[in-house]
Amino acid sequence: MKKKGESFMQIKEVAKQLNTTPRAIRFYEEKGLIAPKKDAENEYRYFSDTDVSRLSTILALREIGLPVKGIKKVLEDPDMTxxxxxxxxxxxxxxxxxxxxxxxxxxxxxxxxxxxxxxxxxxxxxxxxxxxxxWEDKWGFDSWAEDFDNHIKQEGHGFNVHQGYDEALERIAGTVHLDEHAVCADIGVGTGNLGAKFLAKGINVIGIDQSKKMLEICNKKHPEIEVRHGHFLALPLLDSQVDTVVSSYALHHLLDSEKLLALSEMTRVLKPNGQICIADLMFLDETHQAEVMDALRMEGNTEAIEAIEDEYYADRSLLVKWLEENQYKVETVMFNDILSMIYAKKVDKAGS
Ligand SMILES: C[S@@+](CC[C@H](N)C(=O)[O-])C[C@H]1O[C@@H](n2cnc3c(N)ncnc32)[C@H](O)[C@@H]1O
Incomplete structure (x- = not known):
């Protein structure tokens, strides 16, 4: 049964090498995850190097909690890496x-x-x-991903939601001060346009997004950005892991109560004296929102009204209030009636 150049092991040896049991190996065989050769006469199993390597991957994936069905999918689905x-x-x-x-x-x-x-x-x-x-993605960001970079350059007939986009991203990158090799998390990274501005300064960027397609495109455009699948309300980061959190044009996909939880998640993952910088679609407060919406109604600008009502533009005053109550020193910039930036630096108890 042994071909020239091939080496085979028996189940006991494999179990010993991989620190598992013959019983566990037979279980993965029954589940169709591995198929070692079997001797027709004595039913002994013979494991090739490829079988052993596949088995070690299976055991590693089990150890990190992947279910057997999930492992089968990973190993068999050509679209799944x-x-x-x-x-x-x-x-x-x-x-x-x-x-x-x-x-x-x-x-x-x-x-x-x-x-x-x-x-x-x-x-x-x-x-x-x-x-x-x-939280649910009711906008279908996966389907926007391919065309997103063109889309932000397009102007609507009566409303340009991305007016000030370049200026806002540039302003974030110019406002946040970080040492080289610091770690910056860009949440709702999309295709990586903001994260890339930090890469250019020698900063390590972790790009987080709930859309797998956006992450794929971000990864193609900027392989140096470490992409992570996850969302604002459960950031895939450990406590105190990053020096800064930035985000552009993403937070307005969360309800107000979710936005405050997102700020508390950002705070969880920030190091002491960390910085948060967010540029997003927001009104200054309720009064400002009412004024802007009234003016659009008077103009008969239904395109703008529908676009605004389809998303959850923030009330900037609420975000600033939360940040100040949570020991941040806050600065704000207003680019236009619907676009602002909030820069918040965590101050320690002594106020520095
Ligand atoms: C309009 S795009 C902006 C992308 C990028 N920040 C930029 O400025 O070009 C919004 C991005 O936020 C992501 N996003 C929206 N809601 C999110 C959430 N709850 N958690 C993580 N990402 C989210 C979307 O998947 C999308 O990639």
């Missing part, structure tokens, strides 16, 4: 981790207060779980 699957698995694990973290935080608070407060704390936890899981 292992790296792609790892990204998906990481964002799923981060979501689980954050859920557990929220529960532990709630327990810590329960321990410190009286039974009477338990109900409110539990309700808060319930709301948090709901918020983290509730």
């Amino acid at each position: 292992i790296k792609g699957y790892l990204h998906v698995q990481r964002s799923a694990l981060v979501e689980q981790w954050l859920e557990i973290k929220d529960m532990i935080d709630t327990i810590d608070r329960m321990v410190e207060c009286t039974d009477r407060d338990f109900y409110d704390l539990a309700q808060h936890l319930k709301k948090l779980k709901h918020l983290r899981k509730g």
Whole structure:
């Protein structure tokens, strides 16, 4: 059975080499993940180098929690790369981790207060779980990805949502000061136009997006950006991992309550004295929003009204209030009636 140049191992040897059991190996065989050659007479299995290497991949993927069905898909689906699957698995694990973290935080608070407060704390936890899981892409960003860079250059007839786009991205890059090799997370990275401005300064960029297609294009355009699949409400980053968080034209896809949770996620992943810089579609406050919308109605600009109502333009004053209440020093820039930038630097208790 042994061909010239090929080496085969038996199940016990393979199990020993891979620190597993013959039983586990037979299980993966039954599930159709591996198919070692079998001796017709004595039923002994013979594992080639390729079988052993495939088995070691299977064991590694099991160790990081991938289900057997998922592993089968990764190994058999030509459109699915292992790296792609790892990204998906990481964002799923981060979501689980954050859920557990929220529960532990709630327990810590329960321990410190009286039974009477338990109900409110539990309700808060319930709301948090709901918020983290509730966001849906109702715009279908995957289908925008291919044409996105052309789309931002197009002007609408009566409304140009991307007016000021280049200036805003440039302003973010000029405002955030980072040492070379610092780490910058660009959330809602899209095709990487903002992240690329930081790469050019020698800064390491992690681009996060909920759209896999956007990430693919970002990766093709800027392979140096480390792309991660994930979303604003469960960032695929560890606590205190990055020096700055930037974001452009992405936050207005979240409801107001989700936006505040997104700011708290940014705070979680920032190092002490970290910086947040966001340029996005927003009004200054409720009064400003009413004035702008009234003026558009008077003009009969239904294109603008429909475009604005299809998304969730922020109330800048609410974001600034949250940031100031959470020990940030905040500066703002208004580019036009619907576009602003918020720059926030975390200050320590001594105020520096
Ligand atoms: C209009 S594009 C902007 C892309 C890029 N930041 C730029 O300025 O060119 C919005 C991007 O935000 C992403 N996005 C929207 N909501 C998101 C969420 N909740 N979490 C992560 N990404 C999100 C979309 O998938 C899309 O790639």
